[in-house]
Amino acid sequence: MVQLKVVFLGTSSSVPTKRRGLSSIAVKRGAEILLFDAGECVQRAMINAGLGLNRPMKIFITHLHGDHCVGLLGLLQSMSMAQRDKSLTIYGPRGLQGFIKSNIKALGFDLTFNLQMKNVRQKVVEEPEYTVYACRAEHPPFAYAYLLEEKPRPGVFYPEAAKSLGIPEGRLWSILQRGEAINFQGRLITPEQVTGPRRRGRKIGYSGDTRPSKKLIEFFKGCDLLIFDSTYADRHADKAKENQHSTAREAATLAKEAGVKTLVLTHFSARYDNIAELVKEASEVHGDVVAAEDLMELEVKYPE
Amino acid sequence: MVQLKVVFLGTSSSVPTKRRGLSSIAVKRGAEILLFDAGECVQRAMINAGLGLNRPMKIFITHLHGDHCVGLLGLLQSMSMAQRDKSLTIYGPRGLQGFIKSNIKALGFDLTFNLQMKNVRQKVVEEPEYTVYACRAEHPPFAYAYLLEEKPRPGVFYPEAAKSLGIPEGRLWSILQRGEAINFQGRLITPEQVTGPRRRGRKIGYSGDTRPSKKLIEFFKGCDLLIFDSTYADRHADKAKENQHSTAREAATLAKEAGVKTLVLTHFSARYDNIAELVKEASEVHGDVVAAEDLMELEVKYPE
Numbered sequence: 001m002v003q004l005k006v007v008f009l010g011t012s013s014s015v016p017t018k019r020r021g022l023s024s025i026a027v028k029r030g031a032e033i034l035l036f037d038a039g040e041c042v043q044r045a046m047i048n049a050g051l052g053l054n055r056p057m058k059i060f061i062t063h064l065h066g067d068h069c070v071g072l073l074g075l076l077q078s079m080s081m082a083q084r085d086k087s088l089t090i091y092g093p094r095g096l097q098g099f100i101k102s103n104i105k106a107l108g109f110d111l112t113f114n115l116q117m118k119n120v121r122q123k124v125v126e127e128p129e130y131t132v133y134a135c136r137a138e139h140p141p142f143a144y145a146y147l148l149e150e151k152p153r154p155g156v157f158y159p160e161a162a163k164s165l166g167i168p169e170g171r172l173w174s175i176l177q178r179g180e181a182i183n184f185q186g187r188l189i190t191p192e193q194v195t196g197p198r199r200r201g202r203k204i205g206y207s208g209d210t211r212p213s214k215k216l217i218e219f220f221k222g223c224d225l226l227i228f229d230s231t232y233a234d235r236h237a238d239k240a241k242e243n244q245h246s247t248a249r250e251a252a253t254l255a256k257e258a259g260v261k262t263l264v265l266t267h268f269s270a271r272y273d274n275i276a277e278l279v280k281e282a283s284e285v286h287g288d289v290v291a292a293e294d295l296m297e298l299e300v301k302y303p304e
Numbered sequence: 305m306v307q308l309k310v311v312f313l314g315t316s317s318s319v320p321t322k323r324r325g326l327s328s329i330a331v332k333r334g335a336e337i338l339l340f341d342a343g344e345c346v347q348r349a350m351i352n353a354g355l356g357l358n359r360p361m362k363i364f365i366t367h368l369h370g371d372h373c374v375g376l377l378g379l380l381q382s383m384s385m386a387q388r389d390k391s392l393t394i395y396g397p398r399g400l401q402g403f404i405k406s407n408i409k410a411l412g413f414d415l416t417f418n419l420q421m422k423n424v425r426q427k428v429v430e431e432p433e434y435t436v437y438a439c440r441a442e443h444p445p446f447a448y449a450y451l452l453e454e455k456p457r458p459g460v461f462y463p464e465a466a467k468s469l470g471i472p473e474g475r476l477w478s479i480l481q482r483g484e485a486i487n488f489q490g491r492l493i494t495p496e497q498v499t500g501p502r503r504r505g506r507k508i509g510y511s512g513d514t515r516p517s518k519k520l521i522e523f524f525k526g527c528d529l530l531i532f533d534s535t536y537a538d539r540h541a542d543k544a545k546e547n548q549h550s551t552a553r554e555a556a557t558l559a560k561e562a563g564v565k566t567l568v569l570t571h572f573s574a575r576y577d578n579i580a581e582l583v584k585e586a587s588e589v590h591g592d593v594v595a596a597e598d599l600m601e602l603e604v605k606y607p608e
Binding site: 014015016017018021022040041043044047048064065066067069070071073074077078081082095098099102103106107108109141 | 319344345352368369370375381385399403406410413445
């Protein structure tokens, strides 16, 4: 059982407001932080959220607009001021590496840790317990959406089945429970003999800035949580098209078509003092809609 | 009578804290804003302080460390999003122009206004009503301190003197009051005939990051308000030397030697939750000490 929590660090579109900072989302998975986008001031939001600067961490940038990546500069510098020693990898579109390198040089600071930067491909990261995938989004000049998918977990353990095979409770049960075979009195016992079918892990999607698209419906299929560009209300649907963003209703329509459980609206235009209008419009389409607020935390549970 | 107010937008050193943002100070002089430094998140602090993005404005950067200049990127972008149309000049050390230009290119945004960038010289700006001067500070690789000095105002107007010369109250008095000569019934009347001596304007100094120095004592001579690097308490005086900053006590000693009226401590190390210690140490040396807080406003009055 690994805890999976999403912390919204910035939920405003393009410009900050009194209440909302620029785009950034921290996914806390056990001890690790997966940071999606790093808008200006993300380091301060992390301080306010109690997220340390020396934790195991990966950073994923959707695109090179300032409100999604300028916060990297202060974050990297402050990590070094805090004597970070764990290596860090930043994944993003072409151009990101040059942006980071030239600014580290211009601002004249040294890193205290090993920094790797990688251009995004379809499969971005493969770890023993999860994979992060990328998909082209519809936002110029080019942008990515991301998907965090946990690998299947072992099935439910049946103590009666283990007992009937004569396996004593204890260490051997634990090995079988976590999905590994054992050798017991000269016999190979596979986990399938004492557990139910493997259970799927959790899926979190993040659109970054984008118009809705068929490709993204496919990409976000079956997400437990989808965080989607909801910049505009219906009455500004023309602006959503013009600026290559989505309305809250479009986000909900895509979430419904993708069979998403919970939809989180975010990246709100600063023109809306109150986003009740956007929540209402999205809720007319999808039954499980949440509006992101800065420093809001959402836990993503294992599916039933 | 022009109102002169200082708004502290960020008062932390190097890294932000829950309570303090990175270095930036807005001097509101009448309708104009003179912004000194632009640490990360300055645009949000300006929103919180109610400072608009389309006001007449000049920006002065002390040095190219990230915590003093990274906020320029978001600020310039948001000014364009807000359709700023007034031209803007940014003054700073060599290297600043390249930093700004390469980031505008990397982040792919267009400016809606005319942006000029100028390398700092000794006399930075000369306007009809004030001058801004720069002086090398002691902070590597190189940094500047700034001084805003208003030009002298006309002397006190003596109505009895004007009456005794037969000049009728009204438009002619106004011209003389603002220090210009008039032609009255074929005679030239100079303002000196009806006013006291010209009165000096106000002086505000800002050190940026620096060790104290003799040069800076000279530069800040007679300031009505001096905002000075006060990163450390006495017990970290070694760090002040090592990192080329000042202690609050050193700031106060310099202020006293320069005959400064009010000293404002700022740029506090994030290690101090409570800066009462720094205020106490500075107050042992100088009688008029104020500790800056984010969004604090100070009005600078004309000298008596």
